[in-house]
Each structure stands twice: as C-alpha cells, then as structure tokens.
Amino acid sequence: MEILSIAAIQMCSVHDRNKNLNTARVLMEKAVQKGARLIALPENFSFIGQERENITFAEERETGEIVHFLKKFSMKHSVAIIGGSVPLRSSSKAKVTNTCLVFDQSGVIIGSYDKIHLFDFHLDDKTVYRESHYVKHGKHIETVKLFGHIMGLCICYDLRFPELFRKLMLRGMEVLFAPSAFTMETGKDHWEVLLRARAIENQCYVVAPAQYGRHNDERISYGRTMIIDPWGRIMAQCQDMEDVIVCEIDFAFLGEVRKHLPCLKHIRRKLFFLGEA
Template identity: 45%
Template sequence: MKPYLAAAIQMTSVPNLEQNLAQAEKLVETAVEQGAKLVGLPENFSFMGEVKDKLAQAEEISVASKKFLKQMAQRFQITILGGGFPIPIADKSKVYNTALLLDPQGKEINYYQKVHLFDVNVPDGNSYTESSSVVPGQHLPSVYVSKELGNIGVSICYDVRFPELYRYIADKGGNIIFVPAAFTAFTGKDHWQVLLQARAIENTSYIIAPAQTGINYGQRQTYGHAMIIDPWGVILADAGDKPGVAIAKISPERLEQVRAQMPSLKHRVFI
C-alpha cells in the first residue's frame, strides 16, 4: 500500500433520480481530476424524497444506481462506494438501505445493508421512522482487503452512534472506514464531527465520511461537512455546507505511526 488520495463527496440529493446521478457524476469527475483513487458517495446519493416515492421507484433506483456506479468505476478507473440506496425486498413492501463498493473494473467487491435504523424523535420537532420503509441488514460489515488501498470497512449514517460496530470492523482488520451519511442538520451540528473523530481515534483508523447537505425535500435538511479524518482524529478535509468534495491523502506510514504510538487495539481487556 502506497499513499493515495481519497474523496468524500457531498451532495444535495432530491426526489429526482436523473438529476441526482448527473450531480454525482460531476462531483466524481471533480474528485478524479484532483487525483482521487478511492471515492465515496453519500447515503441516498441517487434519491432522497418521501417514503412513498422511494418505495414506488425503488426498483428503478436500485438498477440505475448499480449501473451508474459500475460506469463511474470503469470510466475513471477508481474504487467507488455508493453510500446507500434502496434495494427492494422480495415482496417490494420495503427495501434494504444498501452501500456498494466497486473496484476499477466495475466488479462489486463489498456491500453492506444498514443494520441500525433511524427511528428517532429529534428535539427540533421532526420525527424519523426509517423502519417504516427499510428492513435492517442481517449481517455486520465485512472488510475488503486491498494491497493498494488498505482494508476497507463500510457503515452507514446512524451506525456511527454504535461504537461496537466499528470495533468489529477494526477486529476484522479494517483501517479505512466509510461512514456515508444523510445526517440531520439539527443533530449534525452537535454530534457529527465528534462522533466521527471518536470512531477514528478509538480504532486508530481513517474515517471517510461522504455527506448530504442542504434542503433535500420538504422540511428535510441535512448537515453537510463531509470529512476525512486520520487515525489520530485530525480532520484532514471538510467539505463545508455546500455540494463539493473533501479530499485528502491516505498514508500507510501514518497508520503505522499512530498504531505504534497508541497501541490501544492491542491493550483491550474486554472482548
């Protein structure tokens, strides 16, 4: 593994599949022009709208999202994560919130279906019931081992509040962990950065966190601040609150240095 550039893309996805994919393509191209070899798109990158509309279009969104990711991987010769899109269950009554990782040949090399669903009454008065349309995944994340990019683990948004999931990824060898998200504006201002830094520090791993930002539909507002954070918890890149790209170097030397200086993964007592 040699040093390389990774990118966390920040979007304002809306209830329009074609519009979202066009936006995503431009941002992927921007990341590649800056030298990124590993690119992450946020949760709901291809569609973000009302539950009834998501369910009605789930099959179309799923097929188009997979096709798009394969095209981007092959066209730009990158490893790319689609950070969350709906894949319908058999009877199509609900979906899995699925993240998909593809290699530069367009081959699917890792996938993860979100296990923690966002059923929360936020203090700003908004309520979210992800379980009304999403089935929780049945498996914890696997780790894709790459000599070129490191050991890549995947989570999605609300997962970031459950440190045991990230320790599981670290135990499986993960040292590059994606956290694609559509964090609410209200919770994001207090919790987003500190949770990401905590997950990086406690697992001495890089965190790549693509994000949604702005008004997506109706009253749904997301926080933004797509980030890349190093194993010491240092914020290497922050996309702010507008659509764009956070890009930073992933360094194997930095991983080794931090894990040597702070070997907390080796000092665990409780399993």
C-alpha cells in the same frame, strides 16, 4: 500501497433522480481530475424524498440504473467507488434495504453493506423519522479489501453504536467509510464528535461523505463532509455547498500511530467477549 488518494463527495440530493446522478457525475469527475483513486458518495445520493418512496425507487442489486451508473463510471475512469447508499429490493415487498455497494477499479461489485441501525427519531410533531417502517435491518457487518487494505463500512446512524466499529477493527479495518445524511438537529452537536471518536478509538482513517442542505419542505441535512486521520484530526472538510474533498491516506502513518499508542493491543478481549488477542 502506502499512499492512497481518496475523495469524499458532498451533495444535496432531491426527488429528481436524473438531476442527482448528473450532480454526482460532475463531482466524481472533479475528484478524478484531482487524482482520486477511490471515490466515496453520501447516503441516498440518488434520491431523497418521502421515506415511503424508496420502495418505488428500489432496484435490483445487479441490474438497476444506479448500479449501472456506478459501474460505468468506475470502468471509464478506473476508479474504485464506495457507492454511498441506494434502496435495493428486499425479500419483503413492504421494505427495501439501505445498501452501500462497493466497486473495484474495473467496475466489479466486490462487497456490499445493508444498514444495520435504522433512524427512528422523534424531536417534535414536525420532526419525525421512521426509517424502520420502510427499510429492512441489515444483519451482517462488512469489510472489503481495496488497494491491498481493509475498508470498513457503515451508514449514518450506525455511527452511534461503537460496538460495530470495534468488530470492524478486529477484522483489520484501516479506513472506515461512513456515507451519511445527518439531520440538522443532530448533526450540529453530534456529527464531528462521533466521527472523531470513531477515528481515535479504532486508530483508523474515517471518510464521511455527507448530504447537506434542504432537500424538501420537511428535510434538511447538516453536511460537513470530512476526512479524519487516525489521531482524530480533521484533514479536510466541506463547507455548505456541493463539493468534493480529496486527501492522501498514508498507511505508514496509521502504522506509526498504532505502534506508538498501542491501545488496540491492550483491549481486554476475553473480558468483553471479543476473543483472544
């Protein structure tokens, strides 16, 4: 498949999980109507509240309400889903995993990724995030194969660590998914720059579904969901509203970029302990 229609969802999730799932359903149905065959949701699409509450809302990987919601939608509409991220129970009773689940067109979970880099940020006394207090670090990078192509997975804060994406590229990544909930403070200066850099340096498409707006008295997300091509150009971008963007990903164009500017072949892999070319 050389052309694939991909949708990225932008939401303003809140404490009410039922409300969030209803919003997600409406936006996902809109994506289906626009012809999307693969739909990507933002980080924490089902719930945003106090960080410690993720433990209360955590589910089992195979049997939870959110998993059932995504599986059912995928099966009904025959679409693949990059499930943003959801809190799943871990081996520690005091922590959850922040996990992106991937469903194929028949609703089968074909892969998952636990967020590796956790967002601990202290801007001032009123702006403090301590994700690592309640979330367990992931330990493995992950790619999945959908529609005959390799998709790389990351979540939000991971975007600041380029070594992760070089490893994903060496595994054959053609499209990077970056479900996120960037803060307003960091997003206004860093969001677009990081996304475009990841696309340019790895010569891949980047699909970045994001949270936007005020979730509660303490938290505001930047938004600006984007889809970016391998040349680093923004193909589509959401404004400050709950919405969906849909773009056609052209794998032939990706091949042309890598052919005419073959920087991925010029990596000094042995020098940087990346193996032989």
